[in-house]
Amino acid sequence: MVEKILANLEKSNCSTDDTFLQAVSEVLASLEPIIKSDSRYEQFAILERLVTPDRIIQFKIQWLDDNNNVQINNGYRIQFNNSLGPYKGGLRFHPSVNINILKFLAFEQIFKNSLTGLPVGGAKGGSDFDPKGKSEFEIMRFCHAFMRELHTYIGARIDVPAGDIGVGSREIGYLFGEYKHITKNYDGVLSGKPYAFGGSLLRPQATGYGVVYFAREMLSQELQESLEGKVCTVSGAGNVAIHTIEKLQQLGALVVTASDSDGTIYDPRGIDLTVVRELKENGRRLSLSGYADRIPGSVYTSKNDYPAQGHAVWQYPCFAAFPCATQNELSLFDAKSLIENGCVAVIEGANMPTAPDAIELFQREGVLFSPGKASNAGGVSVSEFEMSQNASMEKWDFDKVDRKLDELMRQIYKRVSLTAKEYGVERNFVDGANIAAFKRVAEAMILEGV
Structure with missing residues (x-):
């Protein structure tokens, strides 16, 4: 089954960038020993559905530079899987951004978010826009133009983007400002916002x-x-x-x-x-x-x-x-x-x-080795804490967020370590992370039906 899925993905992959296939191969190799342990995985085509994005959104971004010249960039949002909750994943502004890179990142995000135990699904997005060398107002105009195209696809209970490479609190602030201007809604549609209007302490760290x-x-x-x-x-x-x-x-x-x-x-x-x-x-x-x-x-x-x-x-x-x-x-x-x-x-x-x-x-x-989907899940965890604060109109102090982050990362380690031991691969945290994350997502996919 695993070989067939990989062959189909390779056949449909038109890009020379194989990072998505690399990520899928790693996950499926970990899962192969347990796939036959539950007939529902095959009955509900869980693997086939899991490696296929729910939707890939691509759009044109038109904006004016400081010389009033029209500039064009490509924008993307890949909403991969929302079985556990609203789509969640960063926006990346960098010249290297393309669909295949974002598919890899969105796929990884499903597993990372699952490991946190929090109610969020996996997504990723961004643009080939390069912030390097741009003025403050050029970055602002680009962010506003980007949000004009993105806003119809996101929402506090639909898809909550965050920052990533090239997108910090400044860019999130501009994106949120335009979203609020267009929709007239003041809600938690983005995480990583400036603290002044809904951001969480500790998010940059x-x-x-x-x-x-x-x-x-x-x-x-x-x-x-x-x-x-x-x-x-x-x-x-x-x-x-x-x-x-x-x-x-x-x-x-x-x-x-x-x-x-x-x-x-x-x-x-x-x-x-x-x-x-x-x-x-x-x-x-x-x-x-x-x-x-x-x-x-x-x-x-x-x-x-x-x-x-x-x-x-x-x-x-x-x-x-x-x-x-x-x-x-x-x-x-x-x-x-x-x-x-x-x-x-x-x-x-x-x-x-x-x-x-x-x-x-x-x-x-x-050598002890921890995959990023386990050890770098702190960012999305505090993003979800921000969503919780926004939903309840609360502000948590720095120490509270830090304590919750420390506890959550210790829980992720425990979840990964115990799963590895359970499946006879003690100290293999790659397999432990992939299996633990998969089981939670797969169970949700089965329970919601096809």
């Missing part, structure tokens, strides 16, 4: 903090180890990476790396987040090479000065590694480097950042 909370619980339960005093490597320099580094440092870890699309910074005394933020936040996207200019003793390695099959961020000795940049950033070459340098755990902060053959090597060599 949620994914990064959640990754570390998951790692802390996994290391404590599996190895009886803590993060205090441990050397950690982190890739990326965006929102997830910055807040992963921040929380690791708060727990006493020594984080020695960060990276961007141009290269890697290594600081043996510990990454200075103040400098990283000066280079990367508030609309600034300066190269991390500027870090080495400011901090004596740090080393910057350009991606052009490192073997093409790997990334310099993973060449340094560490106790735990946190890939927080983008998909397929950690190769087999990198996995070998990490193992040779004593890494005992890899905890994903990005979506599918580790190549399949690298995951296989980690598992074969006994």
Whole structure:
């Protein structure tokens, strides 16, 4: 059955980008042992329905730049599965955005959201618009134009988009403002909003903090180890990476790396987040090479000065590694480097950042490995907390949101770990996550009928 489904997907996939097929293959490989355990899965065609989006929405976005020239971009929303609740998933504004990337992200979102135990389904969307180099007013005009096309497909009980790469609270604010202008509704139709009008405290930190909370619980339960005093490597320099580094440092870890699309910074005394933020936040996207200019003793390695099959961020000795940049950033070459340098755990902060053959090597060599659908679920969790606050017209304080996030990430670890043990694959958190998430979604799909 699994081979037939994959063959049909490959046949229908017209794109050279196979990230969606990679994600589906990983999930179906995990599920194959349990599919025959319940005849209802085949009777209700659960797998076939699960890998097919409910709908793919594509639209044209027309907007004026600062010179009053008409600009055209493509916009998308993929509503993949809403068996557990309203569609939920981020909007990404980046030149790399296309239907196949969004199908992969939306498919992963189904499982990530299921693992939280919260009532939300899976979706993803965005545009090939590049915010880099755009003025404040160009970004605002684009967001307004994007929402004019998107607003008919979303709603507080239909589909609640959030932010992602290129979409922070500023962009969500502009999107929400236009939605309110068009519909005259003041409801929780978007999450990640500015705190001034319905946003939740801790939302910017949620994914990064959640990754570390998951790692802390996994290391404590599996190895009886803590993060205090441990050397950690982190890739990326965006929102997830910055807040992963921040929380690791708060727990006493020594984080020695960060990276961007141009290269890697290594600081043996510990990454200075103040400098990283000066280079990367508030609309600034300066190269991390500027870090080495400011901090004596740090080393910057350009991606052009490192073997093409790997990334310099993973060449340094560490106790735990946190890939927080983008998909397929950690190769087999990198996995070998990490193992040779004593890494005992890899905890994903990005979506599918580790190549399949690298995951296989980690598992074969006994390195603890957590897939992003489990360890980076903190972002969507706090997004759902925001939906709850909006629905009840409440505001939770920072400590309450932080406690709920910590508890939820510990529950996700427990759910994944116990499922792996139940199905005879102890410490295989990929299979544990996929099986646990699938069973919850599949049961809902069966109960609602066809």
